[in-house]
Amino acid sequence: MSPVEPAPRKLTAPQHPLLQHKLSLMRDVQTGVKEFRELAAEVSLLLAYEAMRDLETEPTTLTTPIATAEFPMLSGKKLALVAILRAGLIMTESMVRLIPAAKVGHIGMYRDPETLEPVAYYSKLPADISERRVFLTDPMLATGGSAVAAIETLKAAGAVSIKLMSILAVPEGIKRVHDAHPDVEIVTAAIDDGLNDHGYIVPGLGDAGDRIYGTK
Ligand SMILES: O=P(O)(O)OC[C@H]1O[C@H](OP(=O)(O)OP(=O)(O)O)[C@H](O)[C@@H]1O
Ligand SMILES: O=c1cc[nH]c(=O)[nH]1
Ligand SMILES: [Mg+2]
Numbered sequence: 693m694s695p696v697e698p699a700p701r702k703l704t705a706p707q708h709p710l711l712q713h714k715l716s717l718m719r720d721v722q723t724g725v726k727e728f729r730e731l732a733a734e735v736s737l738l739l740a741y742e743a744m745r746d747l748e749t750e751p752t753t754l755t756t757p758i759a760t761a762e763f764p765m766l767s768g769k770k771l772a773l774v775a776i777l778r779a780g781l782i783m784t785e786s787m788v789r790l791i792p793a794a795k796v797g798h799i800g801m802y803r804d805p806e807t808l809e810p811v812a813y814y815s816k817l818p819a820d821i822s823e824r825r826v827f828l829t830d831p832m833l834a835t836g837g838s839a840v841a842a843i844e845t846l847k848a849a850g851a852v853s854i855k856l857m858s859i860l861a862v863p864e865g866i867k868r869v870h871d872a873h874p875d876v877e878i879v880t881a882a883i884d885d886g887l888n889d890h891g892y893i894v895p896g897l898g899d900a901g902d903r904i905y906g907t908k
Contacts, residue, residue, distance in 0.1 A: 701870045702877035705861075706742045711735060715859065715881050719897045725906040732831060732904060733786035735859055735881055740787045743827060743857050743879040747771075769825045769853065770794070772818050776801050776830040776842050779900040783829035783857060795824065799842045803834075808891040810838040815845055822850030831900040833861035833880065834893050836868030843873045855879060859900070862886050862893050 717723055718731045748768030753760060774797035775784040784796050800814025818824060826846055833839055839856055846854055854876045856869060861880040864887060869878060884893050892898070902908055 701874045703866060703870075704742060704877065704879045705881070705883055706739070706879075708738065708742075711738045711881050714738070715897075718859070718903075719895065721898070723903075725903065728903045729782060732782045732859065732900075736783040736786040736829070736857070737790060739783075739857050739859070739879055739881055740790055740827070743855050743877075744791075747825075769823060770820075772797055772821055772824040772826045772851075774799060774817065774826055774828045774842075774846065776828065776838055777814065778802075779831045779904055780829040782904050783831065783859075787827070787829070795820075797821065797826075799845055801838050801842060803838055803891070805890070808835050808837060810841045812841060812845070815849075817846070817849045817851075821846065822852060824851070825853045825855075826851045827855050827857055829857045831859040832893060832896075833858040833865035833869065833878070834887055834891055836865035836872075839865065839869050840872045843869070843876055847873075860884055860893055860896060 714731050714735050718728055747766055749764035750767035751762035752765040754763050771791055771794040773784040773787050773794050775781045777798055777800040788794055795818035797817035801810045801812050804811055828842060843854060856876055856878045858880045860882055862884050866878055884896055886894055888894050
């Protein structure tokens with residue numbers, strides 16, 4: 693009998709000073725909607741740079757004004773960016789500027805304030821998602837309930853290669869995602885201490901959706 697390979701449970705939290713500085717500005721309660729949005733978009737690009745580090749390239753012959761040579765160009769599976777609404781939208785909207793040919797999917801989900809369990813209300817995913825590398829975005833990985841449910845939706849639609857990108861995570865949420873989906877790599881800008889009694893990340897940055905869209 694061949695031994696079963698343990699699933700990877702990969703977690704990446706890049707310690708880049710630019711990323712950390714922008715995240716600190718997002719945390720500041722004095723930061724208003726306009727600046728928060730801009731920062732969230734910028735942080736998403738920096739995270740995408742890290743999350744997409746292992747995309748395949750292949751040598752392609754091109755002619756510069758000086759010479760003809762082989763240069764790397766993206767190859768391999770096409771990409772899908774999938775946002776967990778609402779807050780994940782700011783991340784996919786920013787990332788699609790880097791990868792303009794990516795298809796974009798949406799999973800509508802909010803967390804019930806009493807039970808802290810996710811409530812799904814919408815799903816629209818690329819039909820060929822099984823053939824794409826999927827980057828699932830949500831700025832906040834708190835209890836992990838929303839991320840786990842969104843990954844189940846992606847897998848039910850056929851997705852086999854999924855990375856979860858968050859801006860802030862806590863150990864509880866990371867564990868819940870890895871326990872349920874050990875094949876899913878998590879890329880996050882920071883790992884905070886834990887959750888308060890209302891399921892908010894501490895010290896965190898508050899309610900990401902409300903801060904992006906100016907609601908309460
Ligand atoms: O890890 P969890 O405990 O599931 O919590 C995280 C979820 O909570 C927030 O969404 P919210 O429910 O506030 O919806 P919104 O984006 O529409 O504001 C956040 O954007 C995540 O989706
Ligand atoms: O701290 C948190 C936890 C869940 N959702 C948020 O927007 N913020
Ligand atoms: Mg919210």
